Amino acid sequence: MNHRRYPTSLLLICTxxxxxxxxxxxxxxxxxxGAANRQQAATVAQRMAKYTxxxxxxxxxxxxxxERQMLPLLIDAARAMDDVFWREAYGDPAPLLSSMTDPxxxxxxxxxxxPWDRLDDNAPFLAGVGPKPKGAGYYPVDMTKAEFDSAxxxxxxxxxxxxxxxxxxxxxxxxxxxxxxxxxxxxxxxxLAASKxxxxxxxxxxxxxxxxxxxxxxxxxxxxxxxxDLAWMDMKNNTLELVIGPIETYEDALFGYxxxxxxFVLIKDKEWSGRLAKYAAMLPGxxxxxxxxxxxxxxxxxxxxxxxxxxxxxxxxxxxxxxKTIAINLPNDEEVQLKKGTRRLQLKNAMRAKFxxxxxxxxxxxxxxxxxSQVTFDSFFENVMFHEVAHxxxxxxxxNDKGPVRTALKERYSSLEEGKADILGLYxxxxxxxxxxxxxxxxxxxxxxFLAGLFRSVRFGAASAHGRANVAAFNFLEKMGAFxxxxxxxxxxNAVKMREGVDALSGRILELQGNGDYDGSGRFADELxxxxxxxxxxxxxxxxxxxxxxxxxxx
Numbered sequence: 001m002n003h004r005r006y007p008t009s010l011l012l013i014c015t016x017x018x019x020x021x022x023x024x025x026x027x028x029x030x031x032x033x034g035a036a037n038r039q040q041a042a043t044v045a046q047r048m049a050k051y052t053x054x055x056x057x058x059x060x061x062x063x064x065x066x067e068r069q070m071l072p073l074l075i076d077a078a079r080a081m082d083d084v085f086w087r088e089a090y091g092d093p094a095p096l097l098s099s100m101t102d103p104x105x106x107x108x109x110x111x112x113x114x115p116w117d118r119l120d121d122n123a124p125f126l127a128g129v130g131p132k133p134k135g136a137g138y139y140p141v142d143m144t145k146a147e148f149d150s151a152x153x154x155x156x157x158x159x160x161x162x163x164x165x166x167x168x169x170x171x172x173x174x175x176x177x178x179x180x181x182x183x184x185x186x187x188x189x190x191x192l193a194a195s196k197x198x199x200x201x202x203x204x205x206x207x208x209x210x211x212x213x214x215x216x217x218x219x220x221x222x223x224x225x226x227x228x229d230l231a232w233m234d235m236k237n238n239t240l241e242l243v244i245g246p247i248e249t250y251e252d253a254l255f256g257y258x259x260x261x262x263x264f265v266l267i268k269d270k271e272w273s274g275r276l277a278k279y280a281a282m283l284p285g286x287x288x289x290x291x292x293x294x295x296x297x298x299x300x301x302x303x304x305x306x307x308x309x310x311x312x313x314x315x316x317x318x319x320x321x322x323x324k325t326i327a328i329n330l331p332n333d334e335e336v337q338l339k340k341g342t343r344r345l346q347l348k349n350a351m352r353a354k355f356x357x358x359x360x361x362x363x364x365x366x367x368x369x370x371x372x373s374q375v376t377f378d379s380f381f382e383n384v385m386f387h388e389v390a391h392x393x394x395x396x397x398x399x400n401d402k403g404p405v406r407t408a409l410k411e412r413y414s415s416l417e418e419g420k421a422d423i424l425g426l427y428x429x430x431x432x433x434x435x436x437x438x439x440x441x442x443x444x445x446x447x448x449x450f451l452a453g454l455f456r457s458v459r460f461g462a463a464s465a466h467g468r469a470n471v472a473a474f475n476f477l478e479k480m481g482a483f484x485x486x487x488x489x490x491x492x493x494n495a496v497k498m499r500e501g502v503d504a505l506s507g508r509i510l511e512l513q514g515n516g517d518y519d520g521s522g523r524f525a526d527e528l529x530x531x532x533x534x535x536x537x538x539x540x541x542x543x544x545x546x547x548x549x550x551x552x553x554x555x
Contacts, residue, residue, distance in 0.1 A: 171431070455539070483498070
């Protein structure tokens with residue numbers, strides 16, 4: 001399949017001269033172009049209205065004087081990831097941003113890291129801009145998918161480097177594909193971030209944090225991230241937290257091979273984290289009870305996993321683009337996960353903002369009146385938390401020697417993995433609720449809150465892995481009778497059918513993953529990944545009520 005790409009150096013904006021017809025009088029051309037520009041600005045203003053701005057605040061009272069000195073260094077390091085992500089997602093932003101005269105237009109371009117609306121399936125919103133390249137900035141503009149597949153078909157070191165998380169693909173002098181390591185392609189940004197991390201490490205009082213920052217600085221210079229991932233999992237007592245570097249693979253919609261740069265600067269809420277600590281130890285037992293055949297749950301989750309609550313101080317790069325995450329589950333390296341487990345980071349201040357400003361208004365509009373009181377922050381927090389915990393359940397390596405699930409499913413992995421985490425999170429809550437190990441009094445609260453949450457996440461659109469996962473979950477559970485739409489236009493949950501649907505969907509996703517079934521994952525997406533007319537009408541209704549889709553950080 002051919003994928004049309006656009007040079008990253010090309011300014012993709014229709015100028016007045018280019019938009020005008022040559023035989024048209026200049027005055028008419030100017031007025032036509034002016035009208036088009038005004039219409040474009042109005043459209044962007046409407047798109048920008050999907051967001052509500054949240055002032056990032058965090059309690060810094062627990063920080064020591066040296067930690068306060070570290071904070072701006074960590075923010076500077078994270079900010080360096082912003083420039084890299086621009087180049088991964090779009091290209092050099094300077095020509096594009098310097099052309100922006102309308103402040104709302106410029107703000108929206110910055111929010112999306114380019115001229116494609118991330119909440120509207122990456123639809124272009126500037127005149128003259130074509131579709132967003134599936135491979136973003138990771139591959140040559142004229143490369144076909146078949147050409148890449150041919151280049152890696154023979155295997156070996158060259159194939160590994162071309163498929164590596166930490167390379168971009170370019171053409172050499174002979175026009176053959178070659179891999180350029182991130183630390184070479186983005187040398188200036190990586191070196192700047194590394195220097196800031198080393199300066200912060202020199203101030204760190206916690207030995208684990210100091211070791212992690214030092215190794216993460218080394219990783220940015222070498223592209224060897226495993227030692228720092230292991231060190232990150234080993235540190236337990238730090239108050240300041242930093243997630244930085246090339247991490248998720250959502251931006252590479254061509255293959256899902258390439259990691260994108262981002263940064264999170266966080267402060268741990270040790271009181272909340274203490275309440276959550278017990279859940280990670282329950283993973284092995286929960287794994288054994290997953291409703292799926294034995295071969296799909298044969299792996300044993302590592303005992304080193306932990307679960308903590310944080311307040312967000314600063315985000316950059318992928319983490320700051322489009323919709324904002326409210327929880328993180330890292331590292332993604334399967335070997336590290338099996339050896340050390342993962343860390344689940346619940347972003348408490350971001351979560352609270354989304355619940356108050358978005359989820360509750362959605363619930364009041366779309367959930368039947370006698371069930372809307374079951375949409376609670378405690379249930380929302382649990383659903384999000386166990387979504388992240390559930391990433392550690394299931395299977396990381398295929399059962400039929402196709403390698404890691406991530407590699408076997410390529411670009412289809414991310415949305416399927418997010419769907420797995422959603423649905424197994426509900427399974428976990430049900431199991432723990434039966435043991436009186438959860439904060440919510442009734443499982444039905446979690447189910448109703450989850451239903452309201454589906455509407456919230458579906459609004460992110462198909463360009464988001466989370467959005468695609470929630471569209472599929474909505475359609476699957478609706479077919480199972482887990483909820484029905486009443487004549488009032490509001491939805492009623494059936495808890496019994498919901499439980500049956502959760503188990504059935506869990507089994508289907510885990511089998512696709514365990515089998516490394518790339519084609520089957522495509523059929524799953526084709527069958528369930530489309531927003532129907534009725535659901536779209538309900539989503540439009542939310543927009544007409546001025547309920548925001550997501551938040552923008554004032555940071």
